[in-house]
Amino acid sequence: MKAAIWAGVNEVAVEDVPEPQLLNSHDVILKISKTVTCGSDLHLIGGYIPAMRAGDVLGHEFTGEVVEVGSGVQKVKVGDRVVVPSFVACGKCWYCAQELYSLCDNGNPDPGITEGLWGQSPGGCFGYSHAMGGDAGSHAEYMRVPYADVGCFLVPDGVSDTRALFASDSVTTGWTGAHLGGTKPGDVVAVWGAGAVGQMAARAAMLLGAEQVVVIDRLPERLAQVRRHIGAEAVDYSTTDVVAELRERTGGRGPDVCIEAVGMEAHSTGVQGAFDQVKQQLRLQTDRPSAVREAIRACRKGGSVFVLGVFAGMVDKFPLGAMMNKGLTVRGAQQHGQRYVPEILRHMESGVLTTEHLATHTMPLTQAAEGYRIFKEKADGCVRTVFEPGS
Missing domain, CATH: 3.40.50.720 (NAD(P)-binding Rossmann-like Domain)
Structure with a gap:
């Protein structure tokens, strides 16, 4: 499948990468409908965040359709349209019980780097270096989402993909x-x-x-x-x-x-x-x-x-x-998305919270390098560049 990867400092490329597989019973596979650049991605691309490796798939703000579910998943099914917070949380540890989801003890499977940097490790974040778990990001045709019953939220019928997209991280x-x-x-x-x-x-x-x-x-x-x-x-x-x-x-x-x-x-x-x-x-x-x-x-x-x-x-x-x-x-704090997404989606459905204006530029995923260029340079009034892997 095609994916936008980190190819080195200030280098983004679109390459073929292996399709994701279910690794645990609580995983789902999403077909990505929309995925968007974020200002914090520029820290990664610029080499300011440690533990990036050439070939890492970028992106952490996205919506998608469930195409495969693990045997232990109960709350979502194949065909569901969902939005997922950028931080991975298990829903069962002490921090998740306090609704501090980005501090999850189990969301980062490789906590050693951040424990060394900060004394303790927060949760993992999709597409945000091996310091933050090393999970592949959303700038791809498909991605794996662990702890799906905790992180996947159904998008209401009246909310567009573009509006729901920003519930993943920005909102x-x-x-x-x-x-x-x-x-x-x-x-x-x-x-x-x-x-x-x-x-x-x-x-x-x-x-x-x-x-x-x-x-x-x-x-x-x-x-x-x-x-x-x-x-x-x-x-x-x-x-x-x-x-x-x-x-x-x-x-x-x-x-x-x-x-x-x-x-x-x-x-x-x-x-x-x-x-x-x-x-x-x-x-x-x-x-x-x-x-x-x-x-x-x-x-x-x-x-x-x-x-x-x-x-x-x-x-x-x-x-x-x-x-x-x-x-x-x-x-x-990093965002505690699992705490706030349900309320955010209700506001989006009612129309008091809109985000479509943030998507100033939309293009196919194959143009990711150009999308990041105009986003970084704030060219042509760019606020966010949205990629559509299927287009």
């Missing part, structure tokens, strides 16, 4: 940040990053009752989507002092909840931004934390900062003094 990631960041009715929420995850974090905050939501970015087409499709306020950080702007918009206090949805390759202006980029390129630090720093500075005293963007290792100049002296709660 669930955004929802994780808005919910675990403590968003309450009446809150002011600021979100750094107007990509798919940032937009969905903003929409989730609104659905959780936030009174005012502000999204910060520099790309005019993404800020226009925020205003038109999300209904939130938008701030171009390249034209204003963000901290001062947020104070002015919140009566001098600052946002109650600040959500960082940018990650380890954050862009910023000025000398500090250039300094961060040089240090990352020289491997003097692994990640660029400019958006996190700004979120901590901007957040009101006693507020909450949620780190939603993907980070891999160490950062310099973390504002620990501001965090401590302002009494902030700082959290982070």
